[in-house]
Amino acid sequence: MNHSDVIVVGAGPAGCMLAGELARAGRSVIVLDKHAAPSPLSRAFGVHARTLEVLDSRGLAEDLLSTGAHAPGLTLWNGLGLDLGVLPSEFPFLLVTPQSNVDARLEQYARESGADIRRGVTVTGLSQNADAVVVRGHAADGVEQQWTASYAAGADGVHSLVREAIGLDFPGKELLRSIMLADVRLTDPPNGLINIGAGKDCFAFVAPFGDGWFRVIAWDRSEDADEHAPVDRSRLREVLRRAVGTDYGWTDVRWSSRFSCDERQVRRYRMGRVFLAGDAAHVHSPAGGQGMNTGIQDAMNLGWKLAAVLGGADEQILDTYHDERHPVGEKVLRSSGATIRMLLLRSVIAQTVRNLVSARVLRSKHAARAIAGMFSGVGISYPHARGEHALVGTRAVGIPLDRSTVTEQLREHGFVLIGEKDCAREDIAHRTDNGPAVLVRPDGYIAWAGRSESGQWQQVLERWTGQPCNNVNECSRIRMDGPPASYA
Structure with a gap:
């Protein structure tokens, strides 16, 4: 009853997103949270375009979009404006909705995907060895319990007990x-x-x-x-x-x-079999409203990788979680910090310079689009290795297809292979532009790009999943092994 593939500590947005991804992929996951019920209060209030894309790839965005206002931009100091309508996204706005709405949607996703969420549980300790993680705690009745798992994740906020238990500072x-x-x-x-x-x-x-x-x-x-x-x-x-x-x-x-x-930001997002996500890994100024969004995207990145390793993939894949997400957290910390410091300038001269420079920058369409992309998350991409196509690590959501959309494909499958326009295969979607064939990861980023007939995508897929590609069609569209969620 108390053993699972993964234990997640914290049932907030990052914790429930991670639990939903793991359960969707057929992995057993227990979520422990000290609160007897979700908080009706809300501090976070904005869901950015990239987070909406992530949620939409799991069928979670449509209902959420009806709960708040769609803000098409930001009015900054001195009347300057940042237009989010320039974003290359289906969601060129900021959804303003109380975090409680996001919490409820993600907890529903986790539960209906098969996650076991246990509330009213206070975690008191965590230890790990070469084979497992042991979590200790007690429910409201005070009875001590322990849980074991192959891996654990701390999504338990700024005062994370998990972070403390694995000995990571929060500089x-x-x-x-x-x-x-x-x-x-x-x-x-x-x-x-x-x-x-x-x-x-x-x-x-x-x-x-x-x-x-x-x-x-x-x-x-x-x-x-x-x-x-x-x-x-x-x-x-x-x-x-x-x-x-x-x-x-x-x-x-x-x-x-x-x-x-x-x-603050931890120096490592992984310590052995334990991972940190969301506010447990990084906190920063509220400027730009990126905290909750960054945590949800952390979870989206980690979830499919943990599921792949539990399914037989090389454990070194898990190191890419830190490699990809730590720089993003660092960038958010710097950009939100710079924004808040510009608001706090006291000198009239400094304020005048700020206003002049900001106006000049925002008059440039290229610069304005880059700034909007940074705040919205749409501009986030992951590094690719030498020799890989330049598209590797970039978002795939905007690729035009001859049938359905990339988002709809991701709702039903793990990895998705998309053929180039002249691809002869009839069992996959094709691009309608002149771009290359791509292999799309479960989190919507491109894992490989090139000519589909080369077969190189199969090698990439085997590396990420640990599964041999004996059947090309089967390998190109690895299905989730878990119970069919209502969101698929």
Whole structure:
């Protein structure tokens, strides 16, 4: 009852995404979470384009899209705007929706895929040896239990017990203290964009949920209350006015809280048989709303690799999780940190230079598209080895096909082979442009590109999966072994 292929500690977005991916691939997974029920509260509020692409590849995006507002861009300091409509994605916007909606959707995905989620369990320790991981803890009744698995993942947040148990430091520093946030009803709201403003020694973000409620995040340099102290709502309203010049007709407040912001990242995402994902591996400023998104994408990268190794692939594949995702976390930390520091400039001269330089950069379509791609995750790609095609490690979702779409193909299969336009095979989809044949990984990134008749994709597939390619058709479309989820 207490043994599984993988134990996941933490049932937040990263933990449930990982559990769903593992269960979908036919692997047994137990998720342990100290909370008796999902939190009805929400700090994260934005789902970026790349995360929506990831969710859509599992049939999870459509319902979520109806729960919030589609913000087509961001209004920055000094009236500057960042247009997300330039994104080469089916989702050229930021979905503004409470994190509780994302949590609920991903937990449903994990459970219906076959994951065993056990709530009200406090994990107290973790150890590993050459063959297994042992996790210790107790349920609400206080009875001690232990669980064993081939691998474990810590998706248990910034104060991760898993990270502590495997002896990994969390180097970095505190960036901001006592950031205030609230869900507020506004009678004279801004337009549908994410609005960001900065005043003297303060800043504020305003984002629409699409139902008359708005997320307001604000910080004031003189505010130093404890993270757990209640928010003085009149104070928050006053900081909003100073930062953006108006309170937008502030009326009701349904929820408020505080948090502190650190910039930290572990040096390794893997230690033996244990992995870290989400806030357990990296935390950064709220600028750009990338925290939850990065964690979900961590899980998407790790899930299929763990499933492949459990199915017989070379364990060295698991090292590519750190190799691919650590640089992404580092880039997010740098970009969000730079954004928040630009908001905090105090000198009039520095602010003037910031405004001039930003305006010049954003006037360049190429630069604006690159910045939008960075914040949305659409611009993320993974490195490829010398001699591999330049497309290896890039997103495959935009490739035009003669039947269905890449996303629809990924809902039904693990790896997907797509033939070039003149490919003679009739059992696979073909490109309708002049690009090469590609082998697409389960997370939607390209594993190989070239001529389909060369057979090189078979060697790549064998390396990633550990499965011999005796039947070409069967190997090109490795099906998930798990129970058919309703999302497929």
